[in-house]
Amino acid sequence: MTTTTDTTADAPDAPDKTDAAPSPILLLTGVVCEVERLSPSFVRIWLGGEGFEQVGPEGTTLDQRIKIVIPNDGHPVPSSVIEADDWYAAWLALPEIERGHLRTYTARFVTGEGVDRRLVVDFVLHGSGGQGRGGSGGPCGPAATWAAGARLGDTLGVLAPRRGHEDGFGGIEFAPGDAHRLLFCADETALPAVASILESLPVDAEGVAVIEVPAAADFLDVVIPPGVAVHWIARGERPRGQTSIETLRTHCGLGAARDRAAHSVADTVGAEPGDDVWETPVFSSSGETLDCPERRAEPVGADDTYAWVAGDSATVKTIRRMLVGELGMPRRQVAFMGYWKDEDATR
Ligand SMILES: Cc1cc2nc3c(=O)[nH]c(=O)nc-3n(C[C@H](O)[C@H](O)[C@H](O)COP(=O)(O)OP(=O)(O)OC[C@H]3O[C@@H](n4cnc5c(N)ncnc54)[C@H](O)[C@@H]3O)c2cc1C
Structure with missing residues (x-):
């Protein structure tokens, strides 16, 4: 087994150490x-x-x-x-x-x-x-x-x-700010993170969480505020991410996925991140500068939602196109994180 490159090793976690302070x-x-x-x-x-x-x-x-x-x-x-x-x-x-x-x-x-x-x-x-x-x-x-x-x-x-x-x-990306509604989408690798986040929310939090795991026996116990609707998905033999994407489309009031060739979203999604998709309000793996005065001045989205999406890179990229490209969610209200790359992915 070869050593693989770690995609978040150069994420902005570098220590800011003074002589007096211990290393973080x-x-x-x-x-x-x-x-x-x-x-x-x-x-x-x-x-x-x-x-x-x-x-x-x-x-x-x-x-x-x-x-x-x-x-x-x-x-x-x-x-x-x-x-x-x-x-x-x-x-x-x-x-x-x-x-x-x-x-x-x-x-x-x-x-x-x-x-x-x-x-x-x-x-x-x-x-x-x-x-x-x-x-x-x-x-x-x-x-x-x-x-x-x-x-x-x-x-x-x-x-x-x-x-x-x-x-x-560093290393905490969840930053909903003043958003009133939360949207989560996670696969099994992101379930530990989304479970911790859900368990930390105030009791009056509102939103939706789509969580896809290999089998129904993997629906773990997570304490979730009553205002957050959870869709547990057992993938079974279906393609990875497919049911999560369909569930989100329905939740967001979008029709069936359009033919990607006919769907030009370049103006709204900005630079497409590469395979190691990692895009938060302050950092993009595409190299684009997101944390700038113009971005901070963008109006908050109409429904005031913050989205946190993590899982295999191909699924995360598809959901990014959907939420930012089709739905027009402001990029300062979204975090898209490719936690791993499925080498069998064909999307
Ligand atoms: C911020 C962050 C947080 C994460 N948190 C967790 C966590 O809490 N728990 C957790 O289990 N993972 C988590 N992951 C994902 C984990 O880092 C990857 O799944 C990692 O590739 C596993 O390493 P490995 O040595 O088992 O497999 P690798 O050597 O990296 O990969 C071997 C093969 O397995 C495939 N593969 C890797 N992961 C999966 C998978 N989940 N399902 C199917 N095939 C896979 C690869 O495509 C490759 O073909 C996180 C990733 C990130 C970036």
Whole structure:
């Protein structure tokens, strides 16, 4: 298995460190303290160990992203040999076999104090380890393979925010501002994030959440405000993202998807992001400058909705075209995040 490039490694998470302040980035060796099989496609892993008493964020985790490093067999977790500051360059400088595999995950929640402090991560067992790609067989990357076989005492590298210094670490994209309605669309990899966000909302929050997972047995328990309508979708054998897109089109009052060749939305969607789609009100993987005075002066959309969309890149790009191109949602009210690339995607 080769080491893949991490698409969010150069996202704006760089530390803003003064001499006096500790680095906002914690680089730790995480020890598996508990393994909980949540459903056919999800395993929850509780990580702790030396230094975890410092792990943030404090309070709600929202969509807080973290990095993990899965070590190669027979090689130590590289967190013991690199410094937190300038960690990416230092990690890249290691011989490939010692680097292990860098991946991005979500802090589902952080709990406990002192030696009992735990960072909890929900891993999707895609490929042969779970229900992804229509059942058994198919590729299964280093992270999902590690999670599927995780035992108490196993270790991996963890990059997480230092509590009290979360702003310097970054990695939370959910920023609805004053929007009154919320629209979420998530696949299984984004369910940990959207679940944390939904559980943090005030009781009078309003909106809709479309959550697509491999099977009905993966509909996890999430505490959701009564004003947020949730559409759980079991993908089964249907193409990835198809039912989510149809559900959103119906919810938004759009007709059946138009022929893309006949559908020119270039004026409204701006530069099309590449395969690694990542577009928030302040950052676009297309290279476009979004956080500028003109953008900030744009009027708030007619229905005052903020959209948070994450999942496989192809589905996220389709939903971006739909919400921004067809529906005309202002780009400062949307966050579109390709969490991973489906190498079988044909859209
Ligand atoms: C901000 C952010 C937060 C994320 N949070 C989580 C999280 O909390 N939980 C989680 O499970 N994932 C999460 N992901 C997604 C995760 O990083 C990817 O799924 C990652 O590719 C898994 O690494 P891997 O080593 O298992 O597979 P890789 O080595 O990256 O990929 C191996 C093969 O598997 C395919 N593949 C990768 N992921 C999937 C999948 N989910 N289903 C089907 N095929 C897949 C790839 O296309 C490739 O062919 C997050 C990603 C981002 C960017």
